[in-house]
Amino acid sequence: MKQKDFYITSLGRKLYGLYEEPEENNSHLIFLLHGLTNSLTDCPLIEEATEALHKKGFPTFRFDYFGSDKSEGQFKDKTFKILQRNTIDALRFAIKKLGYKRIGIWGRSLGAILGATIADHKNIFALVLISFCVHTDESFSRFFQKGKPSSLPIQGTGKIKGIPILPYQFYAETPWIDALQKKHLSKAKNILIMQGTKDKTVYNMNWAKEIYKLTNEPKKLFFVPGADHAYKGYEQIVIKKGSEWFFEKNLLTPKTFDFRII
Secondary structure, three states: EEEEEEEEOOOEEEEEEEEEOOOOOOOOOOEEEEOOOOOOOOOOOOHHHHHHHHOOOOOEEEEEEOOOOOOOOOOOHHHHHHHHHHHHHHHHHHEEEEEEEOOOEEEEOOOHHHHHOOOOOOOEEEEEEEOOOOOHHOOOOOHHHOOOEEOOOOOOOOOOOOOOOOEEHHHHHHHHHHHHHHHOOOOOOOEEEEEEEEOOOOOOOHHHHHHHHHOOOOEEEEOOOOOOOOOOOOHHHHHHHHHHHHHHHOOOOOOOOOOOOO
């Protein structure tokens, strides 16, 4: 296994990234995006997914968003516009610096929301998006009170960097991020949507159905009976479905790249 870490510049801040390439690399790159309170290592499913993808010959790339773990910034300063720009800059890094022209997107929770905003990018060959919605205004509303400059304390599935609150600007940008998701999802294809039926964060099962209707064929919607937002105890079924989706779509697309840096 080859490994190399990097720092990516986004909005003048340094973001930590990790590239891993299995010895038998005959596939397109998979770009994994972590959740709001997580990092590139502690997001539910991300380590198991990376291991499974490596076994199937996929190289992987992941990074810590602004305000997470090894990247610059604090959790309390996160906004959707900052995080969405981070996503674009990391994707450009994967294309221009890592040399991959065909990339798959794996995202869970906030990572899936942000992945949806680049779903129709010309270099994306397939997506696996887990536990997300295009109703962030509604799903995040319980954390914010009108007139208050910041959220109530946030509890998530990872270790939060700094104070566990978000600025009101984060919530103010929910209509923008929802509109952006819809715009790009409406032009996306080769997408697998997965949703746990006991998820208390993304709690409306109709939201997943709405996203499915919004996207284009080939596509698939898979509900995981009994799974919550972290998919604890259901990791293997989600990993199996996701890795098989990438493997299937990988076989249908040409393997093209310009160069490799390691």
